[in-house]
Structure formats: structure tokens, C-alpha cells
Amino acid sequence: MNPLAAIGRAFLALLEAIGRLVLFAFAAVTHIVRPPFYPRALLRQMVDIGYYSLPVVALTTLFSGMVLALQSHTGFARFSAEGAVAGVVALSITRELAPVLAGLMVAGRVGASMAAELGTMRVTEQIDALSTLSTDPMKYLVAPRILAGFVMLPPLVLVGDVIGIFGGYIVGIYKLDFSPGAYIDQTWRFIEVRDVVSGLVKAAAFGFLVSLMGCYHGYRSAGGAQGVGRAATSAVVSSAILILVFNYVITELFFAK
Amino acid sequence: MSGPGEPKIRIRGLHKAFGEKRVLRGVDLDIGAGESMVVIGGSGTGKSVTVKCALGIVEPDSGSILIDGAESVGLKGAAREAVNARMGMLFQGGALFDSLPVWENVAFGLVAAGQRTRRDAKPVALETLAQVGLGPEVGDLMPAELSGGMQKRVALARAIAARPDIIFFDEPTTGLDPIMADVINDLIVECVRELGATALSITHDMASARKIADRIAMLHEGRIVWSGAVADIDASGNEFVDQFIHGRASGPIRMAVRR
Numbered sequence: 001m002n003p004l005a006a007i008g009r010a011f012l013a014l015l016e017a018i019g020r021l022v023l024f025a026f027a028a029v030t031h032i033v034r035p036p037f038y039p040r041a042l043l044r045q046m047v048d049i050g051y052y053s054l055p056v057v058a059l060t061t062l063f064s065g066m067v068l069a070l071q072s073h074t075g076f077a078r079f080s081a082e083g084a085v086a087g088v089v090a091l092s093i094t095r096e097l098a099p100v101l102a103g104l105m106v107a108g109r110v111g112a113s114m115a116a117e118l119g120t121m122r123v124t125e126q127i128d129a130l131s132t133l134s135t136d137p138m139k140y141l142v143a144p145r146i147l148a149g150f151v152m153l154p155p156l157v158l159v160g161d162v163i164g165i166f167g168g169y170i171v172g173i174y175k176l177d178f179s180p181g182a183y184i185d186q187t188w189r190f191i192e193v194r195d196v197v198s199g200l201v202k203a204a205a206f207g208f209l210v211s212l213m214g215c216y217h218g219y220r221s222a223g224g225a226q227g228v229g230r231a232a233t234s235a236v237v238s239s240a241i242l243i244l245v246f247n248y249v250i251t252e253l254f255f256a257k
Numbered sequence: 258m259s260g261p262g263e264p265k266i267r268i269r270g271l272h273k274a275f276g277e278k279r280v281l282r283g284v285d286l287d288i289g290a291g292e293s294m295v296v297i298g299g300s301g302t303g304k305s306v307t308v309k310c311a312l313g314i315v316e317p318d319s320g321s322i323l324i325d326g327a328e329s330v331g332l333k334g335a336a337r338e339a340v341n342a343r344m345g346m347l348f349q350g351g352a353l354f355d356s357l358p359v360w361e362n363v364a365f366g367l368v369a370a371g372q373r374t375r376r377d378a379k380p381v382a383l384e385t386l387a388q389v390g391l392g393p394e395v396g397d398l399m400p401a402e403l404s405g406g407m408q409k410r411v412a413l414a415r416a417i418a419a420r421p422d423i424i425f426f427d428e429p430t431t432g433l434d435p436i437m438a439d440v441i442n443d444l445i446v447e448c449v450r451e452l453g454a455t456a457l458s459i460t461h462d463m464a465s466a467r468k469i470a471d472r473i474a475m476l477h478e479g480r481i482v483w484s485g486a487v488a489d490i491d492a493s494g495n496e497f498v499d500q501f502i503h504g505r506a507s508g509p510i511r512m513a514v515r516r
Contacts, residue, residue: 120355128314129352132345133366133415134338 024216031136031143038140045148049110049207050156056109057102061160064097065089065167073176085176086183087190089168094195095255098160100247102153103206107239111214114145115235118218119228127219142219146211153207154200161196198254205250206243213239263326265290265423265455266311271320272479273306280306281317282479288472293449293456295466295487297501298476299510304459305349307476308425311457312346313337324423342370345416345454349428351408353400359386359411360396366419385414389444406437410444417448424449426458430465442468463502475501477510 072088118141121127130137165187172178214235221231264287271284280303288294298304309315311322313332322329329340345366353362363385364378373381383393389410400408409429416424429445430438442465449456449469460466466473467487474484475498483495490502500508 124350125348125352126354128309128312129346129348129354131314132312132341134342134370135365136334136338 020220021212021216024219025212027138028142028146028212028215031139032147034139036139038144041140042144042148045144046152049106049148049211050152053102053106053109053152053156054159056105057156057160058163060101060105061093061098061164062167064101065093065164065169066171068092068097068164069168069171069176073172082176083182083186084190085172086168086178086186089172090165090187090191091195093164093168094161094191094199095251096199096247098157098164099153099199099202099206100243102157102160102203103210103243103247104240106149106153106156106207107210107213107236107243110149111210111235111239112232114211114214115218115221115231116228118142118215119221119231122219122221123224123228137219142215145215146208149207149211150204151207153203153210157199157203158196161199194254198250201254202247202250205246209242209246210239213242264288264323265292265325266457267321267323267326268307268311269321269323271307271310271322272318273303273310273315274318280479281310281320284320284476284479284481286474286481286484288455288457290455291453293446293458293469293471295458295460295470295473296476296481297459297461297463297466297473299461299501302476303479304476305427308346308427308457308459312341312344312425338370342366342419343422345419345421345424347409347412347416347424347426347429349431351400351412353408353411353415355400357400358396359391359398359400359403362400362411363396363414363418365415370419372419382414382418385418386411388417388448389414390440406433406440409433409437409441413441413444413448417452417454420452421454422452423455423457424452426456426460426469428460428462429458429469430460430462435464438462438465439468445469461501 068089069085073082073085076082076084118127121141127137127141130140169180169183172183173180217231217235217238221227223230266286266288268284268286271281272279273281284303284307286294286296296304296307306315310317311329313329317330320330324340332340354365357365360379360382363382364373364375367373367378367381368375379396383396386393386396391407391410391414395403395407395411400411403411426445429441433441445456445458446469456469458466458469470487472484473487473490474481475495476482477497482497483493485493490498493499496509500510
């Protein structure tokens with residue numbers, strides 16, 4: 001077997017996969033802005049993504065804020081810079097941890113479930129049935145999910161920001177002996193609007209990506225139960241990778257000197 | 258509407274391949290208005306693909322499907338939806354939407370096509386459920402709470418709810434016990450007659466085919482190898498049909514079985 005041909009084939013397959021994904025994303029976005037709209041389906045997805053993801057995002061950001069306060073205190077104590085703990089917690093949570101962790105958690109919870117649901121609908125011919133009932137499946141199934149992911153991740157991350165900073169505050173006050181007033185004052189002095197906004201922009205992008213990958217892999221699923229399982233796994237893995245890649249890209253856009 | 262003497266559905270030279278596998282190799286079939294055509298054939302001979310081509314779910318590689326004299330191959334968007342709004346389809350596994358209660362499944366096409374609001378569609382859905390022998394209490398159940406036979410009835414109700422003039426039935430009796438299969442066959446005959454619809458069914462269940470067909474066509478290796486009136490099938494003189502209807506292992510049809 002010619003190794004060059006194998007590399008060429010793999011590269012072409014990669015380009016083909018990227019092309020398919022981009023076309024799928026484009027079709028989904030055009031369906032979001034063109035009627036008919038399905039408000040009930042959108043509302044259901046918004047509740048599923050936004051409301052039901054709250055506990056897992058809250059717990060993740062709470063403990064991340066707590067551990068961040070502990071770790072940064074340990075590090076800063078070496079330079080007698082313990083006063084920077086509150087600021088570091090606030091910046092890290094708002095800029096990075098809340099959007100990335102919320103994105104990853106939603107990818108695990110919602111992305112996998114979207115892929116499994118749409119994959120099951122595909123293999124049981126429910127998606128074909130929609131086409132026969134004067135309904136475009138891209139419009140009815142995919143567009144509301146992608147819009148809901150895009151819209152609901154920012155408020156989810158905003159809640160995560162508050163809870164994460166609160167986690168740092170609890171450790172700061174009860175474990176590291178900060179005074180409540182000083183901790184809050186430090187937090188306000190460090191944090192800027194741009195920090196929060198960059199996190200929310202990331203959240204919107206991650207919400208879009210998670211829903212897109214969940215829908216894409218589910219919609220194209222084939223091969224029965226095994227195919228549905230593969231779709232769910234691919235949705236989570238590809239979402240996680242894209243979240244990390246786009247996290248760097250958006251950070252670069254906001255903060256690169 | 259079809260002109261005089263013009264078939265309701267005319268399929269000509271339909272070809273479809275999936276990769277190397279050539280499933281349809283030139284299907285030609287005419288179905289008259291108000292006629293019930295049953296296509297028989299073994300598994301993997303292209304029966305379902307033919308119906309999916311007619312519904313626009315699968316795009317044929319070449320060929321023509323005229324519905325009332327108008328080409329339906331290649332239609333997209335609103336034009337395809339307009340054609341599909343006149344059609345009903347009963348899927349092999351029912352394909353009921355798990356996330357919706359039974360009545361919403363039945364009313365789905367009515368609401369989607371803008372024929373009824375969601376609220377107005379409920380009485381019509383319950384009426385259609387009654388037509389297939391299901392009481393109003395079934396309307397609020399979820400599809401997962403129904404037996405296989407009840408799911409088939411609901412799927413039939415969904416297929417006829419918008420009073421289509423063409424109905425497709427994909428293996429309507431598969432997975433049912435003989436009594437329930439006969440009940441479904443009777444319902445199909447009754448519904449098609451009442452609507453005055455044209456029906457295209459695909460099955461390998463000969464009892465079902467004999468009961469619901471006016472005419473039968475046999476598909477083998479992607480081509481129609483025989484078609485004729487249901488009364489003529491036992492004297493078709495076609496060796497493929499003879500082997501199939503008698504369920505003989507030996508004959509011109511060779512199954513892909515390795516020993």
C-alpha cells in the first residue's frame with residue numbers, strides 16, 4: 001500500500017467531513033431565520049439546555065471557584081501576594097473556567113442526548129416520517145436545538161460566574177481568613193466588563209458548537225443501536241475538542257496584545 | 258388530477274445505487290387512480306427504496322415519477338411539501354414520534370400543513386383514531402405505552418388523518434400476530450376505499466397482499482418482473498412469482514445465504 005496515497009485519502013476524507021459539517025451548519029442557520037418557526041420546540045429545548053443544566057453547571061463552577069481560591073492562595077503566599085486571590089478567582093472564572101466548564105458539562109449532558117435522540121429518530125424512520133408530514137426535519141428538529149444552545153449558554157455561564165466567584169468567596173472567608181468586605185472589594189477592583197463579556201461570547205459560541213455537533217452526528221447517524229452510540233460519543237468528543245480550540249481563538253481575539 | 262386513462266402514479270426507468278450496490282435497476286410501474294397496488298418481493302430487492310423515492314426521502318439517480326402527470330423527482334422545499342401533503346405513509350415500524358402523545362402524532366400532518374390549529378386538530382385526531390378502532394382515551398397516551406398492534410393502528414390513523422389521495426404502506430403487517438395482521442389489512446382496505454385513495458403497499462406477506470391488492474407487481478433485483486391482477490397471481494406463469502408465493506427455497510431467486 002502506498003503511504004502517500006493513504007495520507008492523501010485521509011486528508012481528502014477530512015476535507016469532505018469539514019465540508020459536510022459546514023454545509024449542515026449553514027443549512028441549520030438559514031432555517032433558524034426563515035419561517036415557519038416552531039416556538040414550542042424552541043421553548044422545550046431552551047428549558048432542557050438552560051434550566052436542567054443549572055445544577056451541574058452550578059456544582060462545577062462552585063467547586064472550581066473554591067479550589068482556585070485554595071490553590072492560588074498557596075501559590076501567592078510564596079510571594080506574599082495573598083491579596084490577589086479574589087482577583088485571580090474572578091478573572092479565571094469569568095474569562096475561562098465558567099464558559100469552558102459549562103460548555104464541557106453541557107456537551108456531556110445535552111450534546112450526547114441530542115445526538116442519541118436524533119440518532120434514534122433517524123434509525124426508527126421518525127425523521128423520514130417528518131418529511132412525509134409537510135415538515136422539514138432541519139427546521140423542526142435542528143434549528144430550535146441550535147438556537148436554544150446559542151441563546152441559553154450565556155445566561156447559564158453568567159449564573160456560573162456568580163456561583164464560581166461565590167465559591168472562592170466561601171473559601172476565602174472561612175478557610176483563608178479574608179474579611180468579607182476586603183474580598184468583595186478586591187473582586188470588584190480586578191474584574192472588568194470585558195472579562196465577563198468575553199466569557200459570555202465564548203458561552204454563545206460553545207452553545208452553538210455543542211448543539212451543532214449533537215445535531216450533526218445524530219442526524220447523520222446510521223446502523224442501528226451501535227450507530228446511535230457512536231453518534232453520541234462523536235458528539236461529545238468533537239464538541240469538547242472544538243470548545244478548547246475556539247476557547248483559544250476567542251481569547252486571542254479579545255486579549256491578544 | 259390524472260387525465261382519462263392516465264395513471265395516478267407513473268414510474269419509469271427508476272435507478273438508485275448506494276455506493277457499489279445497485280438497488281433499483283430500472284423500475285417501471287403504473288398505478289391507476291383509486292387502485293390498490295401491492296409490490297411484493299424478497300428483502301433487499303428495493304421495495305422500500307421505490308416508495309422512498311416516490312416520497313422524496315431518497316433521491317433516485319435517474320428515472321421519472323409522475324404523479325397526476327407532473328414530475329416529482331427533484332422537487333425541493335415548498336414544492337415537495339405540497340406534493341407530500343397529498344400523500345400519507347405508514348412506516349414499517351410505525352415511526353411514531355416518541356416525544357408526542359398519540360393524538361398529536363395523528364394531528365401532526367394537519368397542523369404542519371396549516372389545515373388546522375393545534376386545538377382544532379384534536380377532535381379530528383380523535384375521530385381518526387375512532388376510525389381505526391381506538392377510543393379517545395388512547396389519544397393522551399404516549400406511543401411507548403401502546404402494544405405493537407395499537408402502534409400500527411395509530412400510524413395508520415396518522416397516515417390517513419389529512420385525507421390524502423395517495424397512501425403508501427411499508428410492510429403494514431410485519432411483526433404482528435396473524436389475527437392483528439388481518440385486522441390491520443381490513444382497516445387498510447376500509448380506509449383506502451372510504452377515502453377513494455390510490456394505494457401503493459409493499460410487503461412480503463402474501464396473505465396481506467391478497468387481501469389488500471387490486472393488482473400485484475413483483476420486484477426482483479431492482480426491476481419489476483411481473484405485474485397483474487391479484488386474481489391472476491396463482492396462474493402468472495412467472496417462475497419468480499411462483500417461487501415467491503409458494504415460499505420455495507429452490508428456484509430462480511437465490512438468497513444470499515452462505516452455509
